[in-house]
Amino acid sequence: MSRIDKIVFATGNKDKVREIKEILTGIDVPVLSMKEAGVQAEINENGTTFEENALIKAKTIWNITGGLVLSDDSGLEIDALNKEPGIYSARYMGEDTSYHVKNANLIERLEGVPDEKRTARFVCAVAAVFPDGTEKVVRGVMEGRIGYKEAGENGFGYDPIFILPKYGVTTAELPAETKNEESHRGKALREISKVIEEYEKAE
Numbered sequence: 001m002s003r004i005d006k007i008v009f010a011t012g013n014k015d016k017v018r019e020i021k022e023i024l025t026g027i028d029v030p031v032l033s034m035k036e037a038g039v040q041a042e043i044n045e046n047g048t049t050f051e052e053n054a055l056i057k058a059k060t061i062w063n064i065t066g067g068l069v070l071s072d073d074s075g076l077e078i079d080a081l082n083k084e085p086g087i088y089s090a091r092y093m094g095e096d097t098s099y100h101v102k103n104a105n106l107i108e109r110l111e112g113v114p115d116e117k118r119t120a121r122f123v124c125a126v127a128a129v130f131p132d133g134t135e136k137v138v139r140g141v142m143e144g145r146i147g148y149k150e151a152g153e154n155g156f157g158y159d160p161i162f163i164l165p166k167y168g169v170t171t172a173e174l175p176a177e178t179k180n181e182e183s184h185r186g187k188a189l190r191e192i193s194k195v196i197e198e199y200e201k202a203e
Contacts, residue, residue, distance in 0.1 A: 003067075003131045004200060006030045008037045010061040010071035015156040016185075020072075023180050023189045027196065039064055050075065050087055051137045054127035062129040070192065074124035074185060076158045078106065078146060080113050089158070103150055103161045110146055118145040122162065122171075124184035126192045136195050140187030144171075155179065 006029050009020055017033045024031055034040070043060045047053040050073040057071035075089030085092035085106075093102050110118060122142045129135050142164070150160035152172025159172035164182060171179050180186040 004029055006032055008032050008061060008065050008069050010034060010057040010069055019185060022176060023186050024193060027193060037065060050123055050125035053087060054125040055135060055137055058127040058129045067131055069129045070126060072124055072126045072185060076120060076122055078120040080110060080117050099157050103158060107148060107161060120144055120146050122184040124188040126188040128192055128195060130199055138188050138191040140184040142182060142184040
C-alpha cells in the first residue's frame with residue numbers, strides 16, 4: 001500500500017499549478033496547491049541556486065504537511081546579461097511589477113544585441129521531499145533566445161519574449177501540449193515523476 005495519497009505542490013501561482021497538473025497526468029493521486037491543501041507559510045528563499053531554493057520551499061511545506069511535497073524554482077537566464085534575471089526572475093524589478101514591464105525592460109537592455117548573442121534558457125529545478133524525509137532534486141532546461149517584442153497569449157511570465165528556434169515562435173505562441181513537451185518544467189516534472197514511481201516500487 002502506497003504511503004502517497006496526494007501531492008502538495010509548494011506554490012500559490014495558479015498558472016503554474018494548472019501547468020503542473022497538465023504535465024503530471026500520469027500520476028494517479030491528487031496534486032494540490034498550498035491553497036487547496038489549506039497550507040499557509042512564509043518561505044524564505046535565500047538559496048543561491050534554483051536547486052537550493054526548490055528544496056527550501058519543499059522542506060518548509062513538508063515540515064507542515066508531511067506526505068509528499070514537490071516544489072519548483074525556475075527562471076530565465078540571458079547570456080548577454082550575465083545570466084540575469086536568473087534565480088531572481090520572479091522578483092526581478094519587484095514581485096508586483098507586471099511581466100509586460102519586465103519583458104519590455106529586458107528587451108530594452110538587449111538593444112543592439114544580434115540574434116546569435118541573444119541566447120537564453122529557462123531553467124527549472126524540481127525538489128521532492130517524500131513521506132520518510134528522503135529528498136531528491138532534478139533539473140530541466142529549455143534553450144532558446146530572446147525576441148524583440150512580446151508575442152503570444154498562451155504562456156505567462158517571460159514566455160512572450162522567449163523564442164524556441166525549433167518552432168520559430170515564442171513559448172507563448174505554442175499550444176499548451178507542445179509547450180509542456182518542450183518546457184524546462186515539463187522535463188523536470190517528467191523526471192521527478194520517474195523518481196516518484198521508483199520510490200513507490202521500493203516500498
